[in-house]
Amino acid sequence: MKKIIIAPDSFKGTMTSIEICNYIGERIAAFLPEAQVVKVPIADGGEGTVDAYLSGIGGTRRKKTVTGPMGTPVEAEYGILPDGKTAVIEMAAASGLPLVDGPKSPMDATTFGTGELIADAVESGCTKIILGIGGSATNDGGIGALSALGVRFLDADGKAVTPDGKGLAQIESIDESGLCQALRGVTLTIACDVKNPLAGKNGAAHVFGPQKGATPEMVEALDAGLLHYNGVLTRHTGVDRKDKSGMGAAGGIGLSLEAFLHAKMLPGIDLILDTADFDKKIQGADLIITGEGKIDGQSKQGKVPVGVAWRAKKQNVPVVALVGDVGAGYEELYEEGITAIFSTNKAAVPYEQARRTSVEDLKFLTESLLRFYCAVR
Known part of the structure; x- marks a missing residue:
C-alpha cells in the first residue's frame, strides 16, 4: 500500500478532524512506514x-x-x-x-x-x-x-x-x-x-x-x-x-x-472538498480512511463519509469509514461507494462514558485494521 488518504469529519464532542487525522496517521506510520500519508481534515458545514x-x-x-x-x-x-x-x-x-x-x-x-x-x-x-x-x-x-x-x-x-x-x-x-x-x-x-x-x-x-x-x-x-x-x-x-x-x-x-x-x-461537503482539491489529492490512492461520530442512512444527505465516497467511487479507490456509532440504514451506504464500516466502540456503553476513551478506541481500531492488513499482505 503506497498512498493512504485520511479524510474524516470530527467526532462531535470528542475529537476534531485534524486530531483524528493525526491519530490515524501515527498508527499508519508505525505499521506502514513506507506509505505516503495525505491528511485532509474535512467538515460538512458544522464544527470543524x-x-x-x-x-x-x-x-x-x-x-x-x-x-x-x-x-x-x-x-x-x-x-x-x-x-x-x-x-x-x-x-x-x-x-x-x-x-x-x-x-x-x-x-x-x-x-x-x-x-x-x-x-x-x-x-x-x-x-x-x-x-x-x-x-x-x-x-x-x-x-x-x-x-x-x-x-x-x-x-x-x-x-x-x-x-x-x-x-x-x-x-x-x-x-x-x-x-x-x-x-x-x-x-x-x-x-x-x-x-x-x-x-x-x-x-x-x-x-x-x-x-x-x-x-x-x-x-x-x-x-x-x-x-x-x-x-x-x-x-x-x-x-x-x-x-x-x-x-x-x-x-x-x-x-x-x-x-x-x-x-x-x-x-x-462539496464546498470543502473542492477547496481542498480533493479529487487531485486522491489520484493514485490505494485507500481512503474517513469517518464521523455516527453513521446511518441519514449520512446519504451530504455527510462527510458519503461525500468522500462519491468522489472516491469515480476513481475506484476503496473507502473505509471509522465511526463512533453505526445506526439504522447503514447498509445503503455501501452502494454510495463506502467499502467497509467499523465502529470504534469496544463495548455498548452510554455516550458520556464512551467519549472518555474515544482517542484510545480510535487508535485501537486503526491498529487492529493495520495489523490485519499487514498479516494478509
Whole structure:
C-alpha cells in the first residue's frame, strides 16, 4: 500500500478532524512506514469547517466576543482566507449547542451572535462569507442574526419581538431600513448538509428541535412560529420559501439569510472538498480512511463519509469509514461507494462514558485494521 488518504469529519464532542487525522496517521506510520500519508481534515458545514478550510488553503483566525445562544457573552472565532476578503464562519462558534450551559430551550435560543460574527467579518473588509450552519442550538428562523445586522421584527404594537424561537409567533411586520448597507455587496454562501423543508413533520422543529431540548409542546409551538414568520416574510418579499430544500437546517436560519442577504445554500461537503482539491489529492490512492461520530442512512444527505465516497467511487479507490456509532440504514451506504464500516466502540456503553476513551478506541481500531492488513499482505 503506497498512498493512504485520511479524510474524516470530527467526532462531535470528542475529537476534531485534524486530531483524528493525526491519530490515524501515527498508527499508519508505525505499521506502514513506507506509505505516503495525505491528511485532509474535512467538515460538512458544522464544527470543524474553519479548521478544514485553514488546513486546506491557509489563512488566519479572528476572535470576537459575541452573544451566545442563551444571551450570555461567548468568545467566538472565525477564519479569514489568504485573499483577505473571504471569511469562513461556523454558526456553532456563536450559536452552537455545546455553548448552552444549563437547560436547553430552543424557544429562548438566539442566532444573534452569528449575525454579530457576520457583521465583524464585513467590518474587517470581507466581501465573501462562507457560513457553516451545523451544530446550532437555535430554532429562531434567523431573526436573531438579522436583528444583529439591523433588521427589526415588530409585533402588532410596533415593538421589537425577542430575537429567539418564541418571538417568531409575535412578528407582524418587518422593518429592514436599518440593515447594514455594507452587506449589500457581500456574497454569502451557506454550507448546508441537510435538505429538510422549513416546517412540518420533516421540518426544523420536528426533526431537530428535540435534540436541542424542545419538548413536544415546544416542537409544535416552534413549528407554528416558523410558519407564521414565513407568512409575514412572504408578504414582505413576495416569495414563499417554506418548501425549499434546506430551509429547515439550523432552525431555519437560511430563510432569513436568503430573503435579506440573497444567500445561496450549497452542500458543505462539496464546498470543502473542492477547496481542498480533493479529487487531485486522491489520484493514485490505494485507500481512503474517513469517518464521523455516527453513521446511518441519514449520512446519504451530504455527510462527510458519503461525500468522500462519491468522489472516491469515480476513481475506484476503496473507502473505509471509522465511526463512533453505526445506526439504522447503514447498509445503503455501501452502494454510495463506502467499502467497509467499523465502529470504534469496544463495548455498548452510554455516550458520556464512551467519549472518555474515544482517542484510545480510535487508535485501537486503526491498529487492529493495520495489523490485519499487514498479516494478509
